[in-house]
Amino acid sequence: MSITNTASAANAGSKASGTSAILLLLRMRTFVALILVFAFFAFAAPNFLSYANMLIISKHVALNALLAIGMTFVIIAGGIDLSVGSIVGLCAMVAGYLVLYGIDLGIGWTIQFNTLEICFLVLVVGVFIGLINGILITKLNVAPFIATLGVLYVARGAALLFSDGRTFPNLAGNPAYGSDTFKLIGSGSFFGFPLSIWIMVVVALAAGYLATRTPLGRHIYAVGGNERGAGLSGVNVDRTKLFVYMFSGLCAALVGLIISSQLQASHPATGETFELNAIAAAVLGGTSMSGGRGRIGGTIIGAFVIGILADGLIMMGVSSFWQTVIKGLVIIAAVVVDQIQQKLQARVILQQQAA
Amino acid sequence: MSENHPIGLSIRGGSKLYPGTQALKNVDFDLRMGAVNVLVGENGAGKSTLMKVIAGVEQLNGGTITLDGSEVVFSDKSDAARHGVGIVFQELNLFPNLTVTENIFIGHEKTRAGIHIDRTAQTEAAKALMKRLEQDISPETQLGNLRIGQQQIIEIAKALAENASILILDEPTSALSAAEVDVLFRVIGDLKRQGVGIVYISHRLEELIRIGDYITVLRDGVITGSRSMQGVDIPWIVANMIGSASKEFPKTGDHALGNEVFRVENVCLPSPAGGYAVDHMSLSVREGEIVGLYGLMGAGRSELLECIMAQHPTSTGAFYISGQPVREKSVSGRITRGLALIPEDRKRDGLVQIMTIRENLTLSSLPDFTRIFHLDLKAEVAKAAEFVKRMAIKIASLEHPVSSLSGGNQQKVVIGKALMTKPKILLMDEPSRGIDIGAKAEIFRTMRRLASEGLGILFVTSDLEEVLALSDRILVMANGKLTGDFPAGADAAAVISAATPNLSRVETP
Numbered sequence: 001m002s003i004t005n006t007a008s009a010a011n012a013g014s015k016a017s018g019t020s021a022i023l024l025l026l027r028m029r030t031f032v033a034l035i036l037v038f039a040f041f042a043f044a045a046p047n048f049l050s051y052a053n054m055l056i057i058s059k060h061v062a063l064n065a066l067l068a069i070g071m072t073f074v075i076i077a078g079g080i081d082l083s084v085g086s087i088v089g090l091c092a093m094v095a096g097y098l099v100l101y102g103i104d105l106g107i108g109w110t111i112q113f114n115t116l117e118i119c120f121l122v123l124v125v126g127v128f129i130g131l132i133n134g135i136l137i138t139k140l141n142v143a144p145f146i147a148t149l150g151v152l153y154v155a156r157g158a159a160l161l162f163s164d165g166r167t168f169p170n171l172a173g174n175p176a177y178g179s180d181t182f183k184l185i186g187s188g189s190f191f192g193f194p195l196s197i198w199i200m201v202v203v204a205l206a207a208g209y210l211a212t213r214t215p216l217g218r219h220i221y222a223v224g225g226n227e228r229g230a231g232l233s234g235v236n237v238d239r240t241k242l243f244v245y246m247f248s249g250l251c252a253a254l255v256g257l258i259i260s261s262q263l264q265a266s267h268p269a270t271g272e273t274f275e276l277n278a279i280a281a282a283v284l285g286g287t288s289m290s291g292g293r294g295r296i297g298g299t300i301i302g303a304f305v306i307g308i309l310a311d312g313l314i315m316m317g318v319s320s321f322w323q324t325v326i327k328g329l330v331i332i333a334a335v336v337v338d339q340i341q342q343k344l345q346a347r348v349i350l351q352q353q354a355a
Numbered sequence: 356m357s358e359n360h361p362i363g364l365s366i367r368g369g370s371k372l373y374p375g376t377q378a379l380k381n382v383d384f385d386l387r388m389g390a391v392n393v394l395v396g397e398n399g400a401g402k403s404t405l406m407k408v409i410a411g412v413e414q415l416n417g418g419t420i421t422l423d424g425s426e427v428v429f430s431d432k433s434d435a436a437r438h439g440v441g442i443v444f445q446e447l448n449l450f451p452n453l454t455v456t457e458n459i460f461i462g463h464e465k466t467r468a469g470i471h472i473d474r475t476a477q478t479e480a481a482k483a484l485m486k487r488l489e490q491d492i493s494p495e496t497q498l499g500n501l502r503i504g505q506q507q508i509i510e511i512a513k514a515l516a517e518n519a520s521i522l523i524l525d526e527p528t529s530a531l532s533a534a535e536v537d538v539l540f541r542v543i544g545d546l547k548r549q550g551v552g553i554v555y556i557s558h559r560l561e562e563l564i565r566i567g568d569y570i571t572v573l574r575d576g577v578i579t580g581s582r583s584m585q586g587v588d589i590p591w592i593v594a595n596m597i598g599s600a601s602k603e604f605p606k607t608g609d610h611a612l613g614n615e616v617f618r619v620e621n622v623c624l625p626s627p628a629g630g631y632a633v634d635h636m637s638l639s640v641r642e643g644e645i646v647g648l649y650g651l652m653g654a655g656r657s658e659l660l661e662c663i664m665a666q667h668p669t670s671t672g673a674f675y676i677s678g679q680p681v682r683e684k685s686v687s688g689r690i691t692r693g694l695a696l697i698p699e700d701r702k703r704d705g706l707v708q709i710m711t712i713r714e715n716l717t718l719s720s721l722p723d724f725t726r727i728f729h730l731d732l733k734a735e736v737a738k739a740a741e742f743v744k745r746m747a748i749k750i751a752s753l754e755h756p757v758s759s760l761s762g763g764n765q766q767k768v769v770i771g772k773a774l775m776t777k778p779k780i781l782l783m784d785e786p787s788r789g790i791d792i793g794a795k796a797e798i799f800r801t802m803r804r805l806a807s808e809g810l811g812i813l814f815v816t817s818d819l820e821e822v823l824a825l826s827d828r829i830l831v832m833a834n835g836k837l838t839g840d841f842p843a844g845a846d847a848a849a850v851i852s853a854a855t856p857n858l859s860r861v862e863t864p
Binding site: 213214216217221222225226230232234235 | 664666685686687690696698703704705706707708709710714718719721722725728729730732751755756759772776
C-alpha cells in the first residue's frame with residue numbers, strides 16, 4: 001500500500017515538474033523565439049553575426065524599442081496610443097525647423113538654440129501632445145482608440161504644414177549657435193556603441209525600474225487591471241493615465257530627434273506606421289491588450305525579435321511582401337501561445353491551492 | 356378559495372444542491388393559477404433558487420415538477436418558456452439601444468422563412484401587448500428612453516409575448532416609483548383575471564399582503580409556512596422568516612463605546628431619475644461601535660457609502676472625523692484621513708483580479724513602503740505576509756493572482772487592504788455577500804474584534820438577522836432617507852416596517 005502511494009506521489013511529482021517546465025518554457029517564449037530567430041539567421045544569412053551588422057540591427061531596433069516602451073505602459077494601463085508615429089514625424093519636423101531657422105519672434109529678432117535646448121524643446125512638444133491625448137481620454141472621456149487616432153491625423157497634418165510637405169534638408173547646424181553638435185545624437189557613439197542604443201538602454205532601465213519598483217508603476221498595472229477598483233483603493237486614475245500618454249509622447253519625441261539627426265534631414269512622413277510596430281513589439285513581449293499585464297523586458301525582447309526578423313529576411317533576400325506576412329504570423333502565434341500559457345498557469349495554481 | 360384557483364404547477368420533494376450548500380431541502384410548493392403566489396424569505400433562504408427551478412434556469416437534484424397534471428423536466432429557460440413559464444428577473448435584461456418591439460421579440464423574432472424579420476407582425480403584436488398592459492408606449496420607441504418602471508412593464512410584455520401562463524416576478528417594485536407600482540399592480544390584477552399564475556417575490560411585506568393571494572415563506576431552503584393570504588399579518592411572516600433558532604453570531608462585546616469618531620451631516624445625492632438617491636442623510640458612529648445600516652435594495656445605502664468615499668462629485672453634505680471636517684475631495688485623501696471602504700461588489704470594485712495577492716493587499720498603502728519614489732519590496736512582502744496571518748487568509752503563495760482564491764478569502768484580502776491603511780472608520784457594504792457560512796462567521800468575528808479595538812464600523816446589509824445580531828445600533832434607510840434608529844435588540848417587525856418605504860402607498864387604492 002505504502003509503496004503504491006509513494007510511487008503515485010512520485011509520479012504526480014514528475015508530472016507537476018513536467019508541467020512547470022513547460023510553463024517556464026512558455027513564460028520565456030519571447031526569449032526562446034529570440035534565440036531561435038537569432039540562431040536561424042546566424043546560419044542562413046551570411047555576415048549576420050558580424051559586429052557591424054549587429055550594430056546596425058541594434059540601431060534599427062532601438063527606435064522601435066523606444067516607442068514600444070512607451071506603448072507598453074499605455075497598454076498596461078488599459079489604453080492604446082495610435083499617435084506615436086505621427087508624434088515622431090512632428091517632433092522630427094520641429095527639430096529640423098529649430099536647427100535651420102530657430103524661432104522668429106516677428107520683430108526682426110530670431111532666437112537660435114544650441115543642441116541641448118533644441119532637444120529639450122522637442123521633448124516638451126512630444127510630452128505636450130501626450131498630455132493632449134491624456135486630457136482627451138481622462139477629462140473628456142474619449143475612447144483611447146479614437147482620441148489617439150484623431151491626434152494621429154492632427155499631428156501628421158501639423159508636420160506637413162510645418163514645411164508645406166517639403167523636407168528640411170542638411171541639418172548640419174551652426175557652430176555659432178552651438179547647434180552643430182545636433183548630428184551627434186544620431187551618429188555619435190559612447191564606449192563604442194551608438195548614442196541611440198545608449199538612449200534605449202537608459203530609457204528601458206528607467207522604465208523597468210518605474211514599472212516594478214515605484215508606486216506609480218504599481219498604479220499603472222492596477223488601473224489597467226480594474227479601473228474602478230483602483231480608484232476605490234485610492235489610486236489617482238486620471239493622473240496615472242495622463243502619465244502614461246505623456247511618457248509615450250516623450251519616447252516618440254526621442255525617436256523623432258534621433259531620426260532627424262541620423263538623416264540630418266527632417267521629412268514630414270517620418271514615422272508612418274511606427275505605431276503598429278510598437279504595438280507588435282509590446283504584444284510579442286507578452287503585454288495583454290486588455291490591460292494590467294506586461295513587462296518592459298518582454299517588450300525589449302519583442303522589439304529585437306521583430307527587428308532581427310526584418311533585417312535578417314532582408315539579408316537573405318526574402319521579398320518585403322513575404323516579410324510582412326511572416327511578421328504578421330509571428331505576432332498571431334505569440335498571442336496564441338500567450339493564451340495557452342494563461343490557461344495552463346491558472347490550472348497549475350489551482351492544483352497548488354488544492355494541495 | 357382554492358376551488359377558484361386550480362393548481363397549475365407543483366413541486367414535490369424538491370431538493371437542490373450546490374457545491375457546499377443545500378439551497379432547497381425537500382420543498383413542496385403549489386403554484387395556483389389566476390392568483391398571486393407570494394414567495395418570501397431572507398437573502399439566501401432559497402427563494403431565487405426555487406424560482407430558477409420553476410423557470411428552468413436550474414434543475415432539481417431530487418423531487419419532481421408537475422405541470423397541468425403531467426410530470427415535466429425543464430432542460431433550460433427556453434424549454435420552460437415553451438411550457439408557458441415566463442420570468443422577469445430583478446435586473447432588467449433589456450437592450451437600451453433597441454426599440455420596444457425589438458426588445459419584446461429578441462431571441463424569438465417573428466420571421467418569414469426563418470430569416471426575414473416580419474416587422475409589421477411584430478409591431479402589431481407589440482401594440483396588442485401594450486394595450487393589454489394598458490401602456491401608452493409606442494412600439495417604435497427606443498427602450499433607453501423609457502423610465503425604469505416602463506422598462507419593467509416591457510420585461511413583462513416580453514414574457515407574455517411567449518404566451519406565458521405562469522409569470523415569475525422577482526422584486527419587480529424595487530426600482531419603481533409609487534405611481535409605477537400602482538400601474539404594475541393593476542397589470543397584475545388583469546393578468547390574474549386572465550388566468551395567469553403569478554409568482555411574486557419581494558422583501559416589502561406590506562406590498563405582499565396587499566397583492567398576494569397565497570404566501571409561502573422559506574428559511575434556509577425549507578418551507579416554514581404556506582397558506583392562503585387571508586389573515587396573514589407582518590408578525591406572522593417575520594416569525595416564519597427568522598424562526599427561533601438564530602444562527603451563530605458572535606455576542607455583542609461589552610466594551611465601552613468611545614467618543615464620536617465619524618459624523619455625516621445632511622448628505623444629498625441627486626438621482627438621475629429625479630429626486631434624491633440619498634436624501635438629507637445624517638448619522639454618527641462612535642469609537643468601538645458597530646452601526647448596522649439596514650434597508651431594501653435601492654434604498655440608497657450603497658450610494659451613501661460611495662458619497663462618503665468621494666465617488667459622487669454631485670453630492671452635497673459634510674463629513675466629520677473626530678470632529679474635524681473632511682475637506683479632501685480624492686479617495687486617497689479620504690483614506691489618509693482614516694476612512695476605508697469594503698465595497699459591495701468584490702470583483703468589480705474591491706480587487707484587481709489579475710494582480711497578485713500581495714499587490715492587492717498593499718494597493719492602498721503603497722506610500723508606507725515608499726522612500727521618495729522607491730518602493731521597498733521587502734517591507735511590502737513582510738507587511739502583506741503579516742496581514743495574511745492576521746486575517747487568517749488561506750493562500751499557497753503571496754504571488755498567486757487574487758482571482759485564484761475562494762470568495763471568503765478574497766473578501767479577507769479586501770478587508771486586509773482596508774485595514775492596512777490604519778482606518779478609524781470602516782465602511783462595509785454587504786460584507787457577507789457571496790461567501791460561505793464559515794467565512795461569514797469569521798468575518799463577523801473580525802468585525803467584533805476590530806470594534807473592540809476602537810474602530811468605528813458602519814456596515815450595510817440586507818440581511819435582517821445579520822443586522823439584528825451584529826449591530827450596537829441599527830439605522831434603517833428607505834428611499835434615500837433615514838427612517839429608523841433602533842438600539843441593539845430591536846424588534847424585527849419594527850425594523851422591517853421602517854425599511855418599507857411609503858407605508859401609505861401600499862394601501863389598496
